[in-house]
Amino acid sequence: MRVSVIGCGYLGAVHAASMAHLGHEVVGVDVDVAKVEQLAGGEAPFYEPGLPELLASSLATGRLRFTTDIAEAAGAQVHFVCVGTPQKKGEYAADLRYVDAAVQGLLPHLRPGDVVVGKSTVPVGTTERIAEEVTATQAGATVVWNPEFLREGFAVQDTLHPDRIVYGLPDGEAGARARELLDEVYATPIAEGIPVVVTDRATAQLVKVAANSFLATKISFINAMAELCEATGADVTQLADAIGYDARIGRRFLNAGLGFGGGCLPKDIRAFMARAGELGVDQALSFLREVDSINMRRRVRTVDLVREVCDGSIVGRRVAVLGAAFKPDSDDIRDSPALSVAAQMGLQGAHVVVTDPQALDNAERMWPDLRYAATADEAAKEADVVLLATEWPEYRDLDPEVFGQVVARKVIVDGRNVLDPVAWRRAGWVYRALGRP
Numbered sequence: 017m018r019v020s021v022i023g024c025g026y027l028g029a030v031h032a033a034s035m036a037h038l039g040h041e042v043v044g045v046d047v048d049v050a051k052v053e054q055l056a057g058g059e060a061p062f063y064e065p066g067l068p069e070l071l072a073s074s075l076a077t078g079r080l081r082f083t084t085d086i087a088e089a090a091g092a093q094v095h096f097v098c099v100g101t102p103q104k105k106g107e108y109a110a111d112l113r114y115v116d117a118a119v120q121g122l123l124p125h126l127r128p129g130d131v132v133v134g135k136s137t138v139p140v141g142t143t144e145r146i147a148e149e150v151t152a153t154q155a156g157a158t159v160v161w162n163p164e165f166l167r168e169g170f171a172v173q174d175t176l177h178p179d180r181i182v183y184g185l186p187d188g189e190a191g192a193r194a195r196e197l198l199d200e201v202y203a204t205p206i207a208e209g210i211p212v213v214v215t216d217r218a219t220a221q222l223v224k225v226a227a228n229s230f231l232a233t234k235i236s237f238i239n240a241m242a243e244l245c246e247a248t249g250a251d252v253t254q255l256a257d258a259i260g261y262d263a264r265i266g267r268r269f270l271n272a273g274l275g276f277g278g279g280c281l282p283k284d285i286r287a288f289m290a291r292a293g294e295l296g297v298d299q300a301l302s303f304l305r306e307v308d309s310i311n312m313r314r315r316v317r318t319v320d321l322v323r324e325v326c327d328g329s330i331v332g333r334r335v336a337v338l339g340a341a342f343k344p345d346s347d348d349i350r351d352s353p354a355l356s357v358a359a360q361m362g363l364q365g366a367h368v369v370v371t372d373p374q375a376l377d378n379a380e381r382m383w384p385d386l387r388y389a390a391t392a393d394e395a396a397k398e399a400d401v402v403l404l405a406t407e408w409p410e411y412r413d414l415d416p417e418v419f420g421q422v423v424a425r426k427v428i429v430d431g432r433n434v435l436d437p438v439a440w441r442r443a444g445w446v447y448r449a450l451g452r453p
């Protein structure tokens with residue numbers, strides 16, 4: 017099938033390459049000239065394991081191309097909208113200007129029978145508004161919502177083998193026809209037995225933000241327990257293991273530490289709260305305000321913990337921050353807890369040196385005032401304190417004996433609760449963590 021993918025960022029680039037991999041004829045469209053050139057040349061514009069190989073194999077089939085010209089979307093039967101929906105400046109609400117521009121750009125190129133498939137995360141009600149705009153210009157086109165649940169770092173695997181596929185369809189013949197096309201698009205994962213949940217459009221939009229709200233709540237729940245553990249000398253990692261054995265609770269997403277960041281969870285829970293307010297049901301989501309506060313408090317607590325191990329002042333202290341990305345296996349620094357804490361400590365007078373295996377270029381662009389080093393050893397040279405902020409495997413696997421020779425003082429704050437306190441203490445380190453004695 018011929019498909020277009022509008023917006024080729026973390027979501028769209030993987031989606032475009034994956035659709036070509038599944039056998040479809042794909043044109044990826046983006047307004048960013050440099051990104052399109054990179055993608056067309058087979059180069060991934062960001063770090064995502066497996067994407068360079070998928071791009072290379074999909075480009076080699078001749079079924080995948082990239083362009084900045086939206087007119088080249090003409091002729092595709094299915095148009096995936098994958099542009100960004102960031103948080104508005106100074107507000108909780110989502111900024112829908114990119115979705116609106118993408119749809120406006122697409123309108124003149126739609127033909128009867130075309131299906132516009134929203135994949136971006138949008139406030140409930142957006143689809144219906146867009147559907148009105150689309151049908152006013154091209155009455156024979158249909159708008160559906162097919163939210164995306166991929167995780168960065170696992171984006172290729174999650175796109176090709178998702179946990180579920182959700183179709184938000186309009187009623188009647190148009191919905192039935194769109195479903196046929198989507199079944200054809202996802203024929204391979206469907207044949208693998210991936211469940212397809214067919215809903216109305218409002219439900220599909222809500223499924224996405226509900227899922228992210230649940231994940232954020234689970235993380236903040238365990239981080240709230242970490243606050244209790246800090247007040248009582250208990251250990252949040254053991255607590256998480258113990259409650260996680262209960263199959264109704266589950267251990268995943270109960271890793272306490274610096275909290276959640278990234279281009280999705282923080283802005284999605286805020287946009288959801290804003291939308292609930294517009295709908296007059298803000299009380300229903302008032303708990304998300306607490307989820308957000310617990311999460312942001314972890315960043316403040318981390319700076320305090322570093323101050324504590326510096327005998328009350330970080331002014332002039334050398335702090336090595338291991339990690340800049342919002343999570344391992346990604347170079348994404350959007351709302352990164354690691355950089356947020358690094359910047360705070362810098363503002364408070366510490367000499368901060370940040371390192372990361374993949375995110376240094378992005379970090380330097382966004383936070384030019386921080387100092388950076390290529391490796392953990394370089395960052396930690398003569399450091400008074402090391403803060404593990406993003407749990408990349410190379411930081412989890414550091415040998416405390418060897419690493420101890422680099423630093424000025426053997427003091428480590430484990431912001432992700434991934435190091436073995438016994439091994440680090442045995443090697444002479446002062447080991448501190450969030451929610452752990």
Ligand SMILES: NC(=O)c1ccc[n+]([C@@H]2O[C@H](COP(=O)([O-])OP(=O)(O)OC[C@H]3O[C@@H](n4cnc5c(N)ncnc54)[C@H](O)[C@@H]3O)[C@@H](O)[C@H]2O)c1
Nearest residue numbers: 023025026027046047048099100101114117118136137164
């Ligand atoms: N990143 C993820 O893991 C992920 C997962 C699921 C859902 N989502 C959702 O997907 C959407 C995209 O997220 P992302 O992380 O890929 O963002 P991103 O910023 O990486 O990518 C967005 C892309 O859209 C392009 N763009 C903007 N306006 C355009 C236009 N008018 N025409 C064509 N291209 C345009 C930008 O240049 C950019 O390359 C968001 O709604 C996000 O919430 C993201």
Ligand SMILES: O=c1ccn([C@@H]2O[C@H](COP(=O)(O)OP(=O)(O)O[C@H]3O[C@H](CO)[C@@H](O)[C@H](O)[C@H]3O)[C@@H](O)[C@H]2O)c(=O)[nH]1
Nearest residue numbers: 164165166167168235269270271275276277278280342343
């Ligand atoms: O136990 C945990 C699990 C995660 N995190 C943090 O939570 C954030 C988000 O992690 P994750 O959900 O793995 O990353 P994303 O790639 O942002 O994926 C989320 O956001 C995407 C965009 O909406 C969705 O598609 C995914 O399903 C959803 O997991 C990161 O900062 C993690 O460090 C924790 O602090 N503790």
